[in-house]
Amino acid sequence: MSEPIATALRSGNAQAALELANALLETSPDAAESHYWQALALQSLRRKDEALAAIDRAIAIAPENGEYAMLRSVMQLDDKDPSAAQSGLMDALALNPNQLEAYVGLIHIALGQKNPAEAKRLLRLAERVDADATLTLLARGALAQFEGDLDAALAAYTRATEQEPDNAMALSSLGMLYLQKQMPAFAEQALNRANDLSPGKPALLRALTQSQLTQEKYAEAEASVDALLAAQPNDGSSLLLRAQLRQARNALAEALDDVQQVMQQHPGHLNALTLACTLHIQNGTPDKALTLLEEALAADTDNDALWQMRFGFESSVNPNVQPFIERWMAQQPNSAKAREAYAVMAEGQGRFVLAAEQADAALALSEAVPLAHFVKLRQELRDNPAAAKQRLGGLAERAQSPEAQRMVLGWMGITEDRLGSYAEAAQAFLKMAQFVLPGKTLPTPYPAEQVPESDARGHLLWAPPGVRIERVLNVLAPILGERLLADRNQASAAREDGFGADRFAPGEEHAGSALSWRMGIAALGLQPETCVDWLPHWDAYTSAALHGTQLTAVVIDPRDALLNWMVFGSAQSFVFHPKLKQAAKWLSVVHQAVADSKAANPDAVHIVHLEAVDSDAETVADQLQQALALPERPSAEQLATPVMALGGMPNQFPAGHWRHYKDAMADAFEILTPVAVRLGYPQD
Numbered sequence: 001m002s003e004p005i006a007t008a009l010r011s012g013n014a015q016a017a018l019e020l021a022n023a024l025l026e027t028s029p030d031a032a033e034s035h036y037w038q039a040l041a042l043q044s045l046r047r048k049d050e051a052l053a054a055i056d057r058a059i060a061i062a063p064e065n066g067e068y069a070m071l072r073s074v075m076q077l078d079d080k081d082p083s084a085a086q087s088g089l090m091d092a093l094a095l096n097p098n099q100l101e102a103y104v105g106l107i108h109i110a111l112g113q114k115n116p117a118e119a120k121r122l123l124r125l126a127e128r129v130d131a132d133a134t135l136t137l138l139a140r141g142a143l144a145q146f147e148g149d150l151d152a153a154l155a156a157y158t159r160a161t162e163q164e165p166d167n168a169m170a171l172s173s174l175g176m177l178y179l180q181k182q183m184p185a186f187a188e189q190a191l192n193r194a195n196d197l198s199p200g201k202p203a204l205l206r207a208l209t210q211s212q213l214t215q216e217k218y219a220e221a222e223a224s225v226d227a228l229l230a231a232q233p234n235d236g237s238s239l240l241l242r243a244q245l246r247q248a249r250n251a252l253a254e255a256l257d258d259v260q261q262v263m264q265q266h267p268g269h270l271n272a273l274t275l276a277c278t279l280h281i282q283n284g285t286p287d288k289a290l291t292l293l294e295e296a297l298a299a300d301t302d303n304d305a306l307w308q309m310r311f312g313f314e315s316s317v318n319p320n321v322q323p324f325i326e327r328w329m330a331q332q333p334n335s336a337k338a339r340e341a342y343a344v345m346a347e348g349q350g351r352f353v354l355a356a357e358q359a360d361a362a363l364a365l366s367e368a369v370p371l372a373h374f375v376k377l378r379q380e381l382r383d384n385p386a387a388a389k390q391r392l393g394g395l396a397e398r399a400q401s402p403e404a405q406r407m408v409l410g411w412m413g414i415t416e417d418r419l420g421s422y423a424e425a426a427q428a429f430l431k432m433a434q435f436v437l438p439g440k441t442l443p444t445p446y447p448a449e450q451v452p453e454s455d456a457r458g459h460l461l462w463a464p465p466g467v468r469i470e471r472v473l474n475v476l477a478p479i480l481g482e483r484l485l486a487d488r489n490q491a492s493a494a495r496e497d498g499f500g501a502d503r504f505a506p507g508e509e510h511a512g513s514a515l516s517w518r519m520g521i522a523a524l525g526l527q528p529e530t531c532v533d534w535l536p537h538w539d540a541y542t543s544a545a546l547h548g549t550q551l552t553a554v555v556i557d558p559r560d561a562l563l564n565w566m567v568f569g570s571a572q573s574f575v576f577h578p579k580l581k582q583a584a585k586w587l588s589v590v591h592q593a594v595a596d597s598k599a600a601n602p603d604a605v606h607i608v609h610l611e612a613v614d615s616d617a618e619t620v621a622d623q624l625q626q627a628l629a630l631p632e633r634p635s636a637e638q639l640a641t642p643v644m645a646l647g648g649m650p651n652q653f654p655a656g657h658w659r660h661y662k663d664a665m666a667d668a669f670e671i672l673t674p675v676a677v678r679l680g681y682p683q684d
Contacts, residue, residue, distance in 0.1 A: 032062035077582065100129045100136065107139045107156055111146050114329055114400075119143050134160045145177060148405045149435060153177055161190070166540035168198035179214075180402065180437055187211040188220075200231045200530035202238070209241055213331050221245050236262045268296065270305055277313060289313060304337050311341055321345060332508060336366035343375045347647050352379060354598075355647075370395070370404070377411060378647030385418040406435035413567065416661075417480045417653075426664030430580065433566055438549050439575040440501040443537040445589045448544035450507040456514040456548040458521075458528040459628050460539045463554040463569030464590055466561030467610060468652050469534075470643045472554055472624065476532065483526060485533045489572050499546075501572065506661035512545055532628055536572040538590055543597045552606045552627040553594045557681045558672040559658035560611075563588055563665075568651050584668035591675040607679065611655035613639050 004020055018041035025034040042051035087634035103126035106448055110119040123143060126136050141156030157177055160170040171656045175190030192209040198204070212221035225242045232238050239258045246255035256279050262272040266654060272329045275295060307328050309453055314324040317454035328338040339362035347355035362372040373395055378386035390414050399405045463469040476484050488500045488502040497520035498504055498512025505511065521528045535542065538553070555561070557608035562584055575585040598605040606627035613620045617640035624635045645651040662669055679684050 004603070009478050014041055017041040018045060029063065032058040036062065044443060079289050081353050100126055100133055102678060103129065104135045104139045115522065116143065119146070122377050132163075134164045134167055134170060137163070138170060141173060141177070145180070148402060150177065150181055150437070154181070162621060166197055168194045171197065172201075172204050172207070173670050175204075175211070179207055180522060181210055182214075184211040184214040188215065188217075190224050200227065200590070201389050202228060202232050202235070205231065206237070209245070213245060216248070217290050218245065218249050227322070234261070234265070236266055236272070240271060240275060243279075247275075247279060247282070251307070253503065254281075255279055268300065268303075270309070273306075274309060277309070281316075282510045288315065289325050301331060304335055305333065307332065308337055308341075334365055336362045336369045336372070339365065340369040340372040340375075344371050347378070350648065352382075352648065355379070362439055367394075370398075374407075375413075375647070378649055381415060381649065382647070386403075388415045389419070394574050402435045406437070407672060409435070410567065414649075422660040423664055424644070424668075427662050429567055430664075433576060433580065436575060436578055439573045440536075442574055442577065442586055442637060443503040443507075443539075444499060445539035445586075445593060446503065446541035448506075448540040449546040451513075454514040454545060454547040456517060456528065458530075458549050459532045460549050460551045461532050461534045461545065461554070461628070462536075462551060462594070463610075464558070464561050464565075464587060465572055465574050466565035466568075467554060467571075467577075467586075467653075468564075468643055469554055469571050469610075469614065471639060471641075473534070474643070475621070475639050476624070476628070476630075479630055479632055479634065480532055482524075485521070485524075485531050485532045485684070487528075489536055495523070498541060499537075500534055501574070503537065506541055512542070514546060514548070517546060530659065536574075538597070539593045540596065543593065543600075548607070550592075550627070550629075551597060552608060552624070553598075554608045555591070555679060556611050556655065556678045557607070557658065558587055558591050558656060559669045560679075562653045562668060562672060563661060567653070568645075580665060580668045581671065583673040588671050588675050591672075591679065595675060595678045609680070613656065642649050 018038070020043045021034070021038040026039055028034045029044055035054050038423075039051045039054035039058060042054055054620070056400065103122050107119045107122045107126065109121060109288065110116070118680055119139075120143065123136075126139060127423075130136055137156045137160040141153040141160070144150075144152035144156060150341035155272045157174040159172060160167065171190045175187045175194060176183070177185035178190060188208065188211040191204060191211060191459055195201070195204055196209060197503075201460075205224055209224040209228065211223050212218075212224060213647055222245060225238065225245055228238045229235070229242065239262050243255040243258035243262075246252070246258065256276065259272050263270055263276065266272065273292060276292055279287060280289035280292070293306070293313055295305050297303070297310060311321065311324060315321050318324070321341075322345060325338060327341070328335065332338055336351065339358050343355045343358035343362060345354075345360060353376050359372040359375040359379075362369045363376070367373075373391065377388050378393050380391060388411075391407060392415060395406075396408050396412070400410045405478065407429050409432035412554050412667065413425045413432060416422070416425035416428060451636070461469075461472070463472070473484065473486060487495060497516040498510055499517060503512070517533075518528050521531055521533070534554075538551070543551075556564075562580075565574075565587070566583070569576070579584065594605070594607075598607060608620060608623050610620070617636040619637040621634045621639055624630065658665075658669060673683060
């Protein structure tokens with residue numbers, strides 16, 4: 001009779017499984033197996049105490065059966081009792097040293113205890129039992145994910161789902177990893193399948209809802225969050241998730257209702273308070289947000305997290321936060337976070353000595369102030385890079401999230417670069433690139449096919465990722481004012497004319513055209529002929545569609561652009577491809593498109609080599625004036641002034657810096673060398 005019970009459990013019909021198990025128990029009350037199947041059915045119905053009692057009866061009858069001890073430990077894990085589960089799993093291994101499930105359970109406990117060394121030891125033992133088992137693959141993936149090697153985790157989870165396409169645990173692990181890798185469409189697909197196989201699991205439903213929210217699939221997200229609340233009525237985290245959905249749909253009053261319900265159930269709930277303040281600000285009632293924060297502070301004056309929230313609010317509405325920080329420090333003289341905030345403020349103002357003093361004071365109170373560490377790190381990079389390297393060793397040990405690991409790796413690379421250790425710097429930068437930041441997807445370069453007849457007049461400005469075009473924009477803004485169109489590269493573009501970061505294939509309804517371009521500018525109340533339009537992307541289609549315009553392409557050596565883009569990002573917020581050669585191929589194609597446009601229409605395309613500003617800003621200013629038909633010459637002095645990053649740090653490498661990395665990144669630079677030569681740069 002056990003096979004029908006197993007079939008019912010596999011199909012998700014736990015109630016039918018329980019009825020069958022109870023019938024089996026009536027006929028065989030002294031058989032340990034009867035109690036075991038009852039425990040499995042009760043566990044599936046989330047009747048935890050009854051399930052635990054049933055498995056205890058099975059163990060009492062057959063204490064030598066390691067599978068029963070294993071199930072009991074799994075129940076304790078589900079019940080958030082890792083110590084008891086750990087003890088039970090070790091007992092199961094004592095009964096049967098080849099219990100793969102026991103090793104895997106202990107691996108997950110070790111990761112929960114932040115002990116990857118123990119998890120690795122246990123994984124080796126699990127691999128001795130069965131290295132290719134799905135459970136082993138999942139454990140291998142979990143360890144890799146914990147250590148930040150998302151590609152290795154993806155490989156393990158993918159192989160597990162290929163071996164067992166209907167394994168809900170494998171699918172949910174894969175889906176949650178895709179969510180971490182910011183691939184929500186893939187995450188949704190895997191999580192939906194996992195939910196079909198094992199419906200109603202809160203953690204799975206939360207991840208599924210998040211994947212749908214990220215894609216703005218609000219109807220699907222609403223169905224998922226309804227299922228979540230059906231499984232956990234009035235659960236605070238589920239209500240907050242629904243509030244986020246309602247916020248995204250601009251149903252602010254309903255979102256506030258959810259948040260207020262959470263705050264009534266859990267007074268002082270920081271996440272609920274944060275969301276409530278955000279909703280009030282969105283709703284145009286920041287005074288209510290301020291009242292909530294001040295009331296919370298009055299009730300809990302020594303709560304550092306509340307002071308941080310209140311500081312965040314102050315920063316958003318008041319450019320001068322120093323009086324508030326001083327109030328915070330007066331109330332909490334031993335607050336490391338308050339000192340850290342002071343250090344960050346001072347650094348942003350260019351008061352580097354004061355910033356370092358306050359960072360030291362913060363760190364003397366607590367090491368758990370990462371921003372203070374980075375204030376000190378930048379000071380050490382300016383004064384003593386060897387000390388910065390030592391500090392980064394400690395930061396690397398504490399970096400757990402992918403974002404933190406990426407940041408530490410980036411600074412490691414910059415520090416090694418400062419020390420002239422370019423091979424080590426390259427290694428850090430390449431590893432950093434595996435942690436993909438959220439950003440705009442790289443536009444597809446389209447050929448000049450099916451282009452509507454063009455009738456465009458005006459000036460276009462373009463620079464590839466990796467070029468600090470901000471220096472050019474800063475000198476053009478005083479001359480052009482509103483006629484300098486930089487809106488395409490803002491978080492919310494003012495125009496959707498087909499020439500922004502989101503592109504459509506030639507022939508599609510929303511593909512850019514001369515007409516859509518002119519209409520987009522006219523909607524701003526401007527004349528296209530008098531504007532300079534900063535385009536984020538250039539390809540053959542754009543060149544043909546906007547034939548008649550003048551293009552000014554601001555470039556540096558494409559190999560330098562690749563290095564700068566990888567390390568410092570891009571003004572267009574384009575995602576850097578984690579595979580360096582793929583990034584180089586895309587960058588080569590867009591540079592070739594500009595070179596092709598120049599060759600086909602030399603009078604309409606102007607190439608400005610921006611690295612020349614460091615030696616001859618006057619000439620670059622003259623070139624910009626002539627190319628853009630400006631009524632006056634841009635300020636050469638301002639053009640020669642680099643735009644510095646936080647802490648007075650450069651946000652680009654010097655011209656020709658790519659040569660220090662020509663060995664470590666040879667394949668990528670080889671792809672870019674032909675177009676670099678074509679644009680006038682030396683081969684080597």
